[in-house]
Amino acid sequence: MTQPDVYLLGRAEAEEMRLKRQIANLAPDSDAQFEKIGIKQGERVVDLGCGPGGVLHLLGKRVGPTGSVLGIERSAHFVELARHFVADHGLTQVEVREGDAYDTGMPRASFDGAHMRLVLVNVPKPELIVREMVSLVRPGGWVASFEADFLAHICDPPLPEWTRLVDAYTAYSAAQGIDLFVGRRTHRLFREAGVVDIRVDAVVHVYPPGHDRRTILRDFINNVADKLVDGGFIKRRELETDLAMLELYLSRPDALVTSHMFFRLCGRVPG
Numbered sequence: 036m037t038q039p040d041v042y043l044l045g046r047a048e049a050e051e052m053r054l055k056r057q058i059a060n061l062a063p064d065s066d067a068q069f070e071k072i073g074i075k076q077g078e079r080v081v082d083l084g085c086g087p088g089g090v091l092h093l094l095g096k097r098v099g100p101t102g103s104v105l106g107i108e109r110s111a112h113f114v115e116l117a118r119h120f121v122a123d124h125g126l127t128q129v130e131v132r133e134g135d136a137y138d139t140g141m142p143r144a145s146f147d148g149a150h151m152r153l154v155l156v157n158v159p160k161p162e163l164i165v166r167e168m169v170s171l172v173r174p175g176g177w178v179a180s181f182e183a184d185f186l187a188h189i190c191d192p193p194l195p196e197w198t199r200l201v202d203a204y205t206a207y208s209a210a211q212g213i214d215l216f217v218g219r220r221t222h223r224l225f226r227e228a229g230v231v232d233i234r235v236d237a238v239v240h241v242y243p244p245g246h247d248r249r250t251i252l253r254d255f256i257n258n259v260a261d262k263l264v265d266g267g268f269i270k271r272r273e274l275e276t277d278l279a280m281l282e283l284y285l286s287r288p289d290a291l292v293t294s295h296m297f298f299r300l301c302g303r304v305p306g
């Protein structure tokens with residue numbers, strides 16, 4: 036069953052640019068996770084919701100020219116961008132296909148490993164995607180998840196406008212059935228899908244002035260500003276004032292800003 040397109044963050048060009056920057060920003064955290072898993076040359080791996088590139092280059096490097104990586108992505112536009120991305124990296128072992136992570140249509144138990152980063156925080160039924168992902172992996176193979184939780188979305192000194200914007204965004208997401216705090220639940224979702232030997236750790240970053248992830252709250256809010264107002268989650272005037280205050284705040288050198296807590300999970304399919 037194909038799900039309707041509910042990509043929480045919209046399809047604006049700004050979001051596309053943000054996802055492209057994210058490839059480099061999160062690469063060290065993802066690569067450290069892949070190192071721990073011990074992905075081997077020659078493995079056949081799938082990445083669900085790969086976006087415009089995600090970790091395809093990191094996985095491609097680890098499986099080497101004798102392995103293969105399949106990226107599955109729902110947005111046709113992102114598929115096109117991801118294909119350019121892998122071509123630019125000269126990765127002939129990486130293929131990108133348009134598809135739905137809820138129902139990939141891929142043969143069961145046909146991969147050595149499966150990975151997914153920051154997809155569950157954008158979808159209303161994460162448990163179904165996790166189940167589909169696990170079913171793609173052969174007995175004894177590995178699964179890996181890198182997922183966000185808004186727990187760590189904080190700033191100091193406190194800024195009431197920050198809190199109001201986060202609250203509006205959380206309420207908007209919840210109204211679409213999306214759990215912004217899904218990161219902490221991923222261990223449970225994978226256990227319930229039959230995964231064993233689960234290991235989890237978490238990473239949080241503080242973003243100083245000038246760092247391109249320091250503005251992530253502003254970027255998220257801008258992506259969905261009209262929807263927040265149209266849905267009654269915040270008044271237009273409040274939104275504009277809050278964003279202006281946030282902009283000023285982000286330029287302050289004495290303001291501490293974080294974004295998500297990222298939960299990194301790996302585990303094994305029994306067998």
Ligand SMILES: C[S@@+](CC[C@H](N)C(=O)[O-])C[C@H]1O[C@@H](n2cnc3c(N)ncnc32)[C@H](O)[C@@H]1O
Binds near residue numbers: 042110135154
């Ligand atoms: C926040 S982006 C993360 C992209 C990439 N994994 C990364 O970490 O850079 C979420 C991606 O999941 C994709 N997505 C959301 N729901 C999907 C689904 N049901 N099937 C396939 N892709 C999906 C979106 O189109 C988007 O590209």
